[in-house]
Amino acid sequence: MKILVCQPPGRFPGDRYVCPFPSRWTSMFQGYPVFIYYPYELAYLSTLLKREFPDDYVKLIDGTYLRFTAEDYIQYLDQEKPDWLIFEVDTVTYKESLRIAKAMKAKYGTRVIITGQYPTAFPESVIADGMDYACIGEFEYAVVDILNGLDPKTISGVYPNSYRKVLDIDSLPDPEDEDIRRIDYSYCGGHRWTKYREIEVHASRGCPYTCDFCVAGTVYYEKENWRFRSPQRIVAEIENLRRKYPEMEGCWFNEETHIIRKKDIMSFCQALIDSGNNDLRYEAMANHQRIDEEILEMIKKAGYYKLRLGIETIDEATGKSIGRKTKADRLHELLRSAKRLGIEIYGTFMIGASGSTPEGDRKTIDYGKKLISEDLISSWQCSISVPHPGTTFHKKAQENGWLATNDLESFNGSSGTVVSYPNYSSEQIMDSVQLMSREFRDARVQETVRPKRSLAAEKTAILKQDKPEIDKLVKSMNARFESDPKGAAEEAEMILEKFPQLLSPRYVLGKVAVLEGQLQQAREQFEYVYKTAVDYDDALMFGAGAHYRLGMICIEEDKRDEALQHFKMCMHLSPDHQEARKQYWQLIPDTIPEAEPAVVS
Structure with missing residues (x-):
């Protein structure tokens, strides 16, 4: 059997990015590739299935981390051609995940197991939508029973049955740390x-x-x-x-x-x-x-x-x-x-x-x-x-009658409220949200006006009074790179002497080293950049490009697995990085084993 355990797609129509946490809630952000939680329950399921079915192909795919659209997911799964597809979904991610599952069923007869909050709340709808199984609540061992071929009518935790007894969490192996x-x-x-x-x-x-x-x-x-x-x-x-x-x-x-x-x-x-x-x-x-x-x-x-x-x-x-x-x-x-x-x-x-x-929310704000x-x-x-x-x-x-909408993707807790009360309208609720954000920000004591950042961000921080000089130096360095890379490298070295915390000069030094064929020197510079840029804001600005450059160096060195990892991380941080996406799709076929030929009796 080829079994794929799947986190939902991470990019929705309209340039919206999701951060799933099905046992809590899924957030959605417009135009911003938000950070992603580790998909812990799917990760436990993945290693459990590898333990229980050692002779079968089990793989965890995190389409959220890769910023897959539904179309990207289908393109990827077209290469895998799975026998089984397992999604964990909630109200927000169900519709896009359903598109993917239906495509796989139509093309390859893939059997689909849907787990998570949505099938627990609406199992009949999941089955009516053509899915094979809807799991109720905690799902790891229910999935094992399904894959072992048990009659679903006898499996607790699988519709039409109700919840199964909660599992002994010490019976699970450590969660996935290979596929992701x-x-x-x-x-x-x-x-x-x-x-x-x-x-x-x-x-x-x-x-x-x-x-x-x-x-x-x-x-x-x-x-x-x-x-x-x-x-x-x-x-x-x-x-x-x-x-x-x-x-x-x-x-x-x-x-x-x-x-x-x-x-x-x-x-x-x-x-x-x-x-x-x-x-x-x-x-x-x-x-x-x-x-x-x-x-x-x-x-x-x-x-x-x-x-x-x-x-x-x-x-x-x-x-x-x-x-x-x-x-x-x-x-x-x-x-x-x-x-x-x-x-x-x-x-x-x-x-x-x-x-x-x-009035009650005002008390909480105060x-x-x-x-x-x-x-x-x-x-x-x-x-x-x-x-x-x-x-x-x-x-x-x-x-x-409090629901202001039944649009599934609106139940995300970040783009707006989905309720309106007779004495507290949806507009008033959002006014209170804005009021809380504004008054909490203004309530900080003077010494801590800036929110406390990560230690990684403090290592790359610049003083406000230095910013004009730094902007001028970096602008000159970047402009010079186009016509005089070696001169730009000299400027980068000079900048680092005065401002050693900056990452952009190291990025330029890495690019110049690539042009000169000094791949080891380039690798050292780009590795320094991405290993230092672990604050999420720094990673978005500098880490994505460093990962792409390292991926290309790995291609030159015929280190294809390492290259693929760097392209994945670039796609995560910079979803519109077309060159990284191109390289990813070129490398992916090498990671997928050929399907075993059918046995003819």
Whole structure:
């Protein structure tokens, strides 16, 4: 069997880019290639299938990372000709993924398994759309049963049956790190707001809360659950990553909520300390309701530098409606303790939730301003509350006539709200979103007017007073390169003597070395650029071009696998880089094995 495990396409019609997280929500950005999360559940599925079906061809394709359109995906899959196609989708990504799946079924008779939030909410629609299987909730072992040929009527977690029993997460192998590289999802800064180069690791799964807006709490699982992995397994995974990626600086525990049972987090922290892995930097998603000062002190010793806390709302009526109560006084005291210990806080706030009013959201804005002005949170996220299908919020919205649209791709939490209340219109909700963004920005104390950037960005930063001189020097260097490359190289060297943090002169030195046939010197310059430009904004500006140039050097050196990796990374950072895309499509056929001839009986 040829089995392809697929993350949805990353580029939608209208130059829109998606950042999927099906058990949470998918964001969508117009004209901006936003950072991408590591597709952890598909990654676990991929390695599980490789373990369970060792004689079959299993491959994970991240079309989101590659910025594939649906047409790109079809072009790629035309070369693979899969027997099985597995997608994890949500409301936003279902329609484009369906286009791809239908094309494969029509051309090759491919059987399709759809997993994720959307088939859990609407399994009948998925089957009516011609798909073969719709998985309900957590799906790894349900897919194994399907591929083993079991009758779907007997498989729990596969429509028409309901949820299956939650799995033992320690039964899973470590997630995929061959078909996709975990370090490639670790850009810092940007919208990701990580200070260090942190690889995503999932130490737990599930959520014991049932907030009405949450997919994990009310859709992916039949009832509340939360499972923490064996501390020894997590530590072993971290140590494997350290050996493979020495440039790794830490881990981001990006599960739904990292801290629930005190004994689990204390035991895990002790394991990090005992193994010597507390020299890394960690951050985690967490519920502030489950944290006390003893936990804060322990995670600090274990290497944690930041917690991401879901504050959401401070309004009592809104909190009661969504199922999330925040005791302002207790939270304030907790944040003061975190500040004293040197633990940063990333706060998430929500506008337009069920039960919200203009006055209630105003309370939350005022409370957030207070936290920022006291430097108790270092960064924040303003979320537009979305009633994802299958959630309690969506049911409320349907029953009360709150939905302003049924366009699936609008349920993305970033392009606008999809609800409008009798006492709080969609226009007013978006006004509150803008108000929160503006007032939170203005609430910063004078010393921290600029948001704290990643450490990588600080290494390449320039002083404001130096910018005019730098702009003049770089402009002269770039202009001279066209007619006098060697002279441009001399200017680049002079610029680096005064401003060694700049990357553009090194890029020019690399291009000149290529022209002179000095490929090793060129490689050194371009590798320096992309290894330094790991802040996402720097990567967009400098990393993409460096990866393309290195890819071309690898072609010259007949290192085709390495070349392909560089072209992939260039496409991720610069989706319109036509030369990188051209090289990618030329190299891809070499990576796909020929189909085995059919056995004639």
